[in-house]
Amino acid sequence: MSAARTNVWKLLAVVAAMFCFGFALVPMYNALCQLTNLNGKDTGMLVSANIKEKADLNRWVKVEFVTTVNGGRTWQFEPEQPSIEVHPGKLYTVNFRAKNQMDQSVVGQAVPSVAPWNAAKHLHKTECFCFNQQPFAALEEKHMPVRFMLDPELPADVETITLSYTLFDVTALARGSANTSSKQPQADVPPEEKNG
């Protein structure tokens, strides 16, 4: 009977290990996304402000902007221009406009995504409203800049890039805990912090 008992404990250990494995899938999955630049989740999007410009004037790439407000009508949120033609290797600034339509203050968090997936690591931003949570007073309207550059190494077959922002209401999340910064998405850590 003791062989059976040992077997039971071994199997219980497997159960415990698999429970932990379920949670371990989360960082593993994120690591895989970064490794393969899937999902627009990419640290390549973040660069410091002193990036070197090296414009490739022979090439034009169209960058389109998509804005979405997640669930509901908290904001009016749109780019100031729907798209822009750019040279790779040159810095551009575009503005987004968001207006809080609620008569109470809210906190927003924009989550970026880039399509096609193989362009994600070639889109560098020196400044983005998505790096931080954005507090809005009641009915406040904000103009929020994004300063970005396309890497000249951008694959030649990419002629159009879509940069999408989804604006989430994170008022509860921001209020909920003091150490929100540690819970912010990786892509939202400001480059200044990263570089010390």
Added chain:
Amino acid sequence: MRWIKTTNHKDLGTLYLWFSFAMFFVGGLMSLVIRAELFQPGLQFIDPEFYNQMITLHALVMIFGGVMPAFVGLANWMVPMMIGCSDLALPRVNNWGFWILPFAFAMLLSTLFLPGGGPAGGWTLYPPLVLQGGASFPLTIFAIHMLGISSITGAINIVVTIMNMRAPGMTLLKMPLFVWTWLITAYLLIAVMPVLAGAVTMLLTDKYFGTSFFNAAGGGDPVMFEHIFWFFGHPEVYIMILPAFGIISTIIPTFARKQLFGYSSMVYATASIAFLSFIVWAHHMFTVGIPLAGELFFMFSTMLIAVPTGVKVFNWLATMWRGSMTFETPMLFAIGFVFLFTIGGFSGIMLALAPVDFQYHNSYFVVAHFHYVLVPGAIFSIIGGIYYWIPKWTGVMYNETLGKWHFWLSAIFINITFFPQHFVGLAGMPRRIPDYAVQFTDFNQISTIGAFLYFIAQFLMVYNFLRCALFRKGMAPAKAVVWEGAHGLEWTVPSPAPYHTFEDPPHVGDDETAHAH
């Protein structure tokens, strides 16, 4: 009190089977609500919110309350009798594992009476939709935790019993295939039920404790839930079919009066299917935007499953080839299984092709596919297995004529129900909608009629089984070896099987093959 405190494997097997019997009817009634609403386009009987609750609960009840407990019940009854031991290794854990179930389902089904109703986000519980549920959400999560605990304790019990308590002389490769398939199923359960528990725990903390595992605003990713869920979900699919393979591999040799063709290849095929089930999960998610390399990997690994499954199907055919076949009810269900499960397998191969899956995804074609593998697959095998062993359990023969009627009506109506769903799916009808475009009306009406007739036909089975189980006075007694061609230790005990069997373990000789059919 006897039934509450019992630790006897036969009592608990009976309880499991009664419980799953009840759940099949609850889940079946839900499916009739769904089919009634789909009889015509537009909204007739129920509002869309309630429709969503019905499809969610139908799936949860059928999977966790119907199919899985039925297989555990059969394992409880048959595994100790097949390997020649007196009971499962952990009888009290066995009792506990069963008695969690009624409470879990009471909790799950009670959500229907809460404000906001039951869970309505689909049984796959995808966030963010599932997080928008009301009071039903935490109760559903806790119910799933309890079901998981029940499954895990059952699985550990079965593994330990099989590994440590076989009769002397019964080596692993002499075990009957039902025991083999259950051993592998139990390992699958131990490996993946904790992953599901982890996934739903993350949902719970996302909703109530401010974590952001799947919340994009906090840096999480809802698609990640799909990965974790299907890492559980695909092995779960095989948890519901591998024991069925074992039952079919037991029934066919008996009525073909031949040994099972390719016993060891059956064992290895089962193990291969179990292994492959861990590396194919993303074929449920071809449309979420995984890269080409990923699509190809999951497409090819999924198609690979057709190889061991094909080995099984051809082994069953080869077993029947030139056998002296007779067609008693269990055999009819087994042949029905081979035929109809293979149809479900073929539509599975179609769904495995990433490029065409973009068309089939979330359509009624998917519904047709998984109902073909689950109803005439898993459920036919359970019904066939019960017809096969119920004389051994109760000591009386069921009514063969009614059994045959039950098979033929079921086989016809199940096809009337689900075959048209292939067509509406290919034509573009999405799943999980209470209303549909008018051009789908005809096929949906056929489907609904089939579903109601199928449900009514099941009362033949109810009558047959209830007579054997409860009202068996005056019925013909069953012999110890109920079927002429049956072999195996379970037939060496009298019918009905005594309350305690194999207190002294039998000895299996070197030249005997316990699986020998």
